[in-house]
Every structure is written in structure tokens, then in C-alpha cells.
Amino acid sequence: MKASVFVATSLDGYIARADGSIDWLEDASAETGEDYGFRRFFSSVDTLVMGRNTFETVLSFEKWPYGDKPVAVLSSRLTKAPEDSPKSVEVMSGSPEEVVQRLSARGAKHLYVDGGLTIQRFLQAGLIQSLTISKIPILLGSGIPLFGPLSKDVRLRHVRTQSYPSGLVQSEYEVLQ
Amino acid sequence: MKASVFVATSLDGYIARADGSIDWLEDASAETGEDYGFRRFFSSVDTLVMGRNTFETVLSFEKWPYGDKPVAVLSSRLTKAPEDSPKSVEVMSGSPEEVVQRLSARGAKHLYVDGGLTIQRFLQAGLIQSLTISKIPILLGSGIPLFGPLSKDVRLRHVRTQSYPSGLVQSEYEVLQ
Numbered sequence: 001m002k003a004s005v006f007v008a009t010s011l012d013g014y015i016a017r018a019d020g021s022i023d024w025l026e027d028a029s030a031e032t033g034e035d036y037g038f039r040r041f042f043s044s045v046d047t048l049v050m051g052r053n054t055f056e057t058v059l060s061f062e063k064w065p066y067g068d069k070p071v072a073v074l075s076s077r078l079t080k081a082p083e084d085s086p087k088s089v090e091v092m093s094g095s096p097e098e099v100v101q102r103l104s105a106r107g108a109k110h111l112y113v114d115g116g117l118t119i120q121r122f123l124q125a126g127l128i129q130s131l132t133i134s135k136i137p138i139l140l141g142s143g144i145p146l147f148g149p150l151s152k153d154v155r156l157r158h159v160r161t162q163s164y165p166s167g168l169v170q171s172e173y174e175v176l177q
Numbered sequence: 178m179k180a181s182v183f184v185a186t187s188l189d190g191y192i193a194r195a196d197g198s199i200d201w202l203e204d205a206s207a208e209t210g211e212d213y214g215f216r217r218f219f220s221s222v223d224t225l226v227m228g229r230n231t232f233e234t235v236l237s238f239e240k241w242p243y244g245d246k247p248v249a250v251l252s253s254r255l256t257k258a259p260e261d262s263p264k265s266v267e268v269m270s271g272s273p274e275e276v277v278q279r280l281s282a283r284g285a286k287h288l289y290v291d292g293g294l295t296i297q298r299f300l301q302a303g304l305i306q307s308l309t310i311s312k313i314p315i316l317l318g319s320g321i322p323l324f325g326p327l328s329k330d331v332r333l334r335h336v337r338t339q340s341y342p343s344g345l346v347q348s349e350y351e352v353l354q
Contacts, residue, residue: 011310011350012324013190024330123316133188137335137350139300143219143326147189152316153201156188158314158344167335169348173314175197 003111004130014143045112054115096125120148137167178281180288191320221352222289231292232258273302297325
């Protein structure tokens with residue numbers, strides 16, 4: 001089992017403004033058809049794991065972006081998926097370790113872990129193997145941070161970095177446990 | 178007059194641990210003689226501007242690293258430089274605008290602005306034109322952040338990115354005002 005993060009942040013490390021908006025992110029990618037490797041990454045994962053906040057943001061999009069790929073929504077409050085959710089969505093609670101075990105028992109091989117707090121919890125639990133971070137050339141000054149507290153340093157191995165004409169700089173790291 | 182930042186951070190955006198230590202940074206560069214472009218950058222600036230905290234850290238180093246290049250130490254508490262300071266050090270107070278005006282009046286053409294809070298104040302005042310940030314492949318989880326609150330978005334133009342065998346990734350940005 002492998003778990004990966006693929007996420008865009010401002011240069012100062014925010015994945016969204018404090019109110020959740022990602023207007024600054026859309027600005028940066030709207031001009032080109034460039035997908036910054038997302039489709040290739042997405043086709044390599046078999047299951048998504050995200051927190052409730054991220055799920056609700058995605059559910060508000062005009063079109064559900066994940067096809068019929070299974071999505072585990074982590075929540076201690078929800079007991080089941082909202083009525084308007086795709087059938088591929090399942091609500092789960094429990095620790096990152098429990099979630100990974102449950103998904104692994106069903107045959108999941110490569111998780112796409114998304115959402116600030118969920119990424120932080122999985123990193124802290126040592127359950128992320130790969131980080132791909134796309135830096136947008138903007139400083140927001142405040143917002144929802146990608147990274148959070150850790151009980152110890154997490155060492156990384158730089159795999160590759162690529163910059164794009166839009167100014168986006170994407171770096172991939174392997175997490176060294 | 179131009180002002181530039183040239184700084185290393187952890188992947189999660191810290192310039193030092195909470196206690197000011199940069200052991201994780203020394204780890205990353207000790208193995209090679211690589212200076213990541215620092216000498217070239219340093220030779221392009223004529224005056225350094227830093228906060229008292231950064232100054233005191235640098236003063237504790239075995240060797241003063243800035244030769245006889247003028248250093249303005251910003252402090253509202255100190256009135257003059259400590260006895261053991263090099264003659265090139267001068268204590269200043271005042272807003273970033275006032276400091277830039279004073280140094281400019283003396284003929285300074287290119288400032289090297291250093292230290293977390295000082296960088297944040299100069300950025301917030303719109304007085305930084307160039308940012309060169311070297312990302313070290315480590316997550317610290319906490320510490321002294323490079324970036325801080327801003328009253329509005331700061332848009333940047335990506336100039337170049339270079340990665341090194343050590344895993345350090347250096348990106349240069351121009352600040353768009």
C-alpha cells in the first residue's frame with residue numbers, strides 16, 4: 001500500500017484562503033490547458049481519502065471530478081454520505097492507521113490523500129510515501145496551511161522539480177521513514 | 178534602489194526551529210562545497226538589513242560572515258551596536274520606508290534583507306523586489322516562519338528554479354507590485 005499527496009499551494013504554503021476559496025489557484029491555471037501532471041497522477045491511484053471539508057468543497061463543484069473512483073470521506077460527525085453524493089463515496093471514521101487497514105483489506109493499493117487536516121494527520125502517522133507540491137507564484141498572507149505540527153522531523157528525498165511557463169513550480173518528494 | 182531576500186527554509190516554510198537553531202540546514206549543506214549561489218548574490222548587494230534576532234545569531238558565529246559590508250540592524254530596543262560588533266554594524270530604528278530612505282541617501286543601491294520578521298515587514302511595505310528561496314527537503318512541523326500576514330495578495334513572477342544533488346530546490350521570484 002502506498003499513499004500520495006498531490007496538491008497546490010501558494011508560495012507561503014496555503015492550500016486555500018481562510019474561507020476555503022481557491023480563486024488564486026484558478027487564476028494561475030485558467031489560461032492554459034496544462035494539467036500539471038494531474039491526470040497521470042490520478043490514473044495511478046485507486047482510492048481517494050479526504051476530510052469532510054474538502055469533500056464538501058468538491059461536492060459543490062459543477063461536476064464531480066473523480067468519476068467512479070472510490071472516495072473515503074473521513075469524518076467523526078457524519079455517519080453516512082449526504083443524499084446527493086455519488087455512489088462511490090463512503091464516510092469513514094477512525095485513525096489514519098485504521099482507515100489504511102480497512103482500505104487495504106479491500107484491495108486498495110495506492111491512496112490519494114487530500115485536504116489540509118487529513119494530509120497532516122496521515123503525515124504525522126507516517127502513512128504518506130510521496131508528496132507532489134505545486135507552488136503557485138503568489139503570497140496570500142493567511143489561509144488554510146498545507147502542513148501542520150509534527151512530533152518529529154520528517155526527512156524527504158527530492159525526486160524531481162519542474163517549472164511551467166505559468167510560473168508554477170512542481171516538486172515531488174519521497175518521504176523517508 | 179533594490180532589495181532582495183536570499184533565504185533557505187524547510188519544505189514547510191520555517192527559517193529556523195522555534196529556538197532559533199538551524200542544525201537541519203547545516204545538515205543539508207555540510208557534505209558539499211556547494212554555496213547555492215550565495216557568493217554571487219552576496220557580491221551583488223552593497224548593504225545588509227536584518228533584525229536584532231538574526232544579528233545576534235550571526236554575531237554568535239565563530240567568524241563574522243559579512244566582511245566589511247555595511248550592516249543595518251533594525252531594533253527599537255538597542256540604541257547602539259554591542260561592543261563586540263564589527264565597525265560595519267549600525268543600529269537603526271524606524272519603519273522599512275525610513276530605513277530604505279536613509280540607506281538610499283547614503284548611496285546604497287542593493288539591500289540584502291534578512292531575518293523572518295524583517296523580511297515580513299519589508300514585504301508588507303512593498304519594499305522587496307526579489308525573493309530567492311532555497312527549500313531544504315525536510316518538514317520541521319514548527320519554528321520561525323519565513324512568511325507572515327499580509328494586508329493583500331502579493332503576486333510574484335517566477336524567474337528560475339534550480340535543484341541540486343543535495344535535494345535543495347532554489348526558486349527565484351520577482352515581486353510584482
